[in-house]
Amino acid sequence: MTTLLEMRDITKEFPGVKALDRVNLSVATGEIHAICGENGAGKSTLMKVLSGVYPAGSYDGEIHYDGALAQFRTLNDSESRGIVIIHQELALIPQLSIAENIFLGNERARNGVIDWAETFRRTEELLAKVGLKDPPGTIVETIGVGKQQLVEIAKALSKNVKLLILDEPTAALQENDSRKLLDLMKELKSQGVTCIIISHKLNEVRYVADTVTVIRDGTTVSRLDAAAGLSENRIVRDMVGRDMSHRYPERHPAPGAVAMQVSGWNVWHPDQNRRVIRDISFSVRAGEVVGIAGLMGSGRTELAMSIFGRSWGRNISGEVQIDGAPRDLSTVSKAIDAGLAYVTEDRKQLGLVLEESIRFNNTLANLGEVSRAGVLNEAEETAVAERYRKAMATRTPTVMQAVGNLSGGNQQKVVLAKWLFTGPKVLLLDEPTRGIDVGAKYEIYTIINDLATQGKAVVMISSEMPELLGMCDRIYVMNEGAFVGELIASEANQERIMSLIVTE
Known part of the structure; x- marks a missing residue:
């Protein structure tokens, strides 16, 4: 050649x-x-x-x-x-x-x-x-x-x-x-x-x-x-520069009480006369990582966004319970107050303000915590950002760095930190490792594991089946807007997931 x-x-x-x-x-x-x-x-x-x-x-x-x-x-x-x-x-x-x-x-x-x-x-x-x-x-x-x-x-x-x-x-x-x-x-x-x-x-x-x-x-x-x-x-x-024979950190799940229960969830397309989410019911427990598998267009992102403050769709019906009680999630602020957090699949467009600093982005979803009488306390903002920078090992010389200058993995850590600062009980993670390398993925997986160990309930949407199989305790399989199966970790493999998708 x-x-x-x-x-x-x-x-x-x-x-x-x-x-x-x-x-x-x-x-x-x-x-x-x-x-x-x-x-x-x-x-x-x-x-x-x-x-x-x-x-x-x-x-x-x-x-x-x-x-x-x-x-x-x-x-x-x-x-x-x-x-x-x-x-x-x-x-x-x-x-x-x-x-x-x-x-x-x-x-x-x-x-x-x-x-x-x-x-x-x-x-x-x-x-x-x-x-x-x-x-x-x-x-x-x-x-x-x-x-x-x-x-x-x-x-x-x-x-x-x-x-x-x-x-x-x-x-x-x-x-x-x-x-x-x-x-x-x-x-x-x-x-x-x-x-x-x-x-x-x-x-x-x-x-x-x-x-x-x-x-x-x-x-x-x-x-x-x-x-x-x-x-x-x-x-x-x-x-x-190091051996990574184990791609996923060890998990020792100890699920507690049901943290979120979704029942009879239906969502219609905002611009078309068709139902996109059809009678979905599922649950996630404290300390549990639950996956949602499915092909592109199956409705996974639409499901998560509709639950989180009705950010997508119309004519939404169904009930969401948090800690056993029905909650009003009709707006994003109400969803945050109820203990929900949503990490979008598109961090650059929807998750971050790229030209602003890590400090600015870290506190964006919970400004009330770092302000008094409508005035931001910049020293407190900096302290919060530094705390999460250390906790997540975000690679940056300063929290004043513009997030647009960070690598994909470090940007994703800032998105996670932003939502963790709201004190959520349930995290909806939509493609949490999209566009980041294997080393950074492992760091994100470790953070997810740590969150579950702390008692957070995690719902994880991913297009990478090995990722779901390596990280989740249970996996719901979604196709054409409906759940077509549920597998526990010990029963799940790529073949079974695909067979559920193509036979239902």
Whole structure:
């Protein structure tokens, strides 16, 4: 195989931080090359250097692409050479249609007039490639995060791609959809497209990658060849610098009384005449971690949001009891007062104010506790933030750091701290480890275990079945807005969960 890309001794510094320190990367033509590393290791920074987001001259080292020295100064420079990058943060315009987003800046036009028939025909072809069945005219904000990711990939494929870079492409996807995407990458490989994938999901890396480069703390640690066999334990050890043969902390559950009982819960779509949640009843005990499994679109997030202050849906009916007594959860403030907390699946958009400090975010859900007569006590705010920073081992030099500058795992710790400061009895955790690396995941799992040990009741929604199997005492299986089964930990496995989903 010929070498398509070689990055030599790439060094990139920000004020006070060396993000990349003499990193080397070599990618062969027509291969799928995975880059693995913890959050903050420098993976995304390296790809931004490659694509021209960080222009030539802002870093040290050389990039050789397609046989020539490359000095990309803009994203357009790299795209004109066939390099397309899909960032972890989606870059779609919510108010535009799928077709408009795919061809934005690359319009299908004749004599300056957009050819909508051609635009929609080409969009349908691209959507079929990525397995998305929504019509081209669908407004992007009406579809979920997982489908939006597929739109991003279709947009990349609309260009003359030679090197496709995907930064955590399956972070928002269910297992079935992830496998379709990985198979699509293999198909593109057979068509001569070279792919670089950044991923924390090591089972996916092993499934799709020909070669793996591991980066730790801004330096290249190892280069592994799939032909010689890829060991997840080896990749993890190289990523985190320590052995992690046990991916989940030991649990010694001791459930107490029922903390929350949901009975006959029904929810209708806010904009459509259809029932999304159908007659759901379930319970969670103090000190228990209960999982909710299901495919994308099964209604798991809608269920959690509707319970938490009726944040989603209309015509909501049913009863929620906390500590054996019916509670009014009709608003978010009433839900918080009743002892509920909801950690959203989308921490960047809905869980945090990224441009504000850790201190600001930590106290946001319980400002009354750090204020007197409507005036914030900043010293008390700082003390609270410091307490949670130490308790959760959040990696930051100061609680005045903007949360947008933290890694995904540390951001998730800030979200958890924000809700723990409200003193909840029940925590609804929606994809609590989405988009964070294996080392940070273990830290989040440990925090969840500690919360259960303290007597908190935890409801955990996750698209990763091994995570539910490794963390939960019981698992409810959800499909098309209803619960189709309940399994205790000793009875649960991936096959039984999937069989419940597909046979009901």
